[in-house]
Structure formats: C-alpha cells, structure tokens
C-alpha cells in the first residue's frame with residue numbers, strides 16, 4: 409500500500425523532472441548493513457547505481473517510529489539525490505543549500521503546503537543547515 413503510494417509519487421516527480429524513474433522499497437526498520445557509495449540518512453538511503461531509494465519506518469537502535477511528515481520528507485530528500493545524479497549528472501551528491509532548497513520545494517509540493525522561505529545557519533566546515541525554528545515561524 410505505502411510502497412504503491414511512494415512509487416506513484418516518485419513516478420510523478422520523475423516525469424516532472426524528466427529523469428528515469430527510480431525504484432523504491434519501504435522497509436520496516438533500518439537495514440543493519442548500509443551499502444557503500446550510497447547516501448544515507450536517518451530514515452532512508454539512495455543508491456545511484458541501482459537507482460533505488462530505500463525508506464524505513466523505524467530507526468535501527470531506538471526503534472522510534474517516524475512520523476508521516478518525516479517519512480515524506482525523507483522520500484523527497486532521497487529523490488533529490490536521484491535528481492542530482494540523473495538530471496544534473498553530478499558525480500556526487502552533496503547536501504548543499506541548493507540541495508535542501510530543491511528537497512523543500514518538492515516536500516511542500518507533495519504535502520500541498522505553501523513553500524516557506526528557508527533560513528540558514530552556518531555550521532562548521534563551511535556548510536549550512538536549515539534553521540527550522542526561524543523557517544517555521546515565518547509561515
């Protein structure tokens with residue numbers, strides 16, 4: 409059921425961005441072994457060679473169940489890695505500000521909520537993270 413909904417969403421998004429369709433697998437919990445050369449988040453990963461997104465409902469250690477919002481956000485996030493490799497033909501997929509902007513746009517589009525302006529805070533190593541407190545306040 410859930411896999412069907414995810415596949416449909418990814419199919420629509422792939423068609424919109426004119427990229428090959430990626431496959432998706434929904435797992436009950438995080439796999440113990442995570443492959444090399446894949447990008448991995450708390451609730452999902454993406455493998456560029458097989459174009460496969462995996463999302464899971466529970467973390468490995470604390471067995472916390474993810475919320476639907478987090479689940480959808482993970483799905484959008486992993487799809488943006490797919491976009492990086494397939495559309496922009498990057499050889500790697502980094503968590504740049506542009507990356508988060510694309511993931512957020514897709515998330516709000518999927519969720520049907522108005523797109524918010526993202527606020528950023530610099531973190532160590534010249535990287536940036538989203539300031540969710542400020543971002544959510546500015547609705």
Ligand SMILES: [Zn+2]
Pocket residue numbers: 447448449485489503
């Ligand atoms: Zn990522």
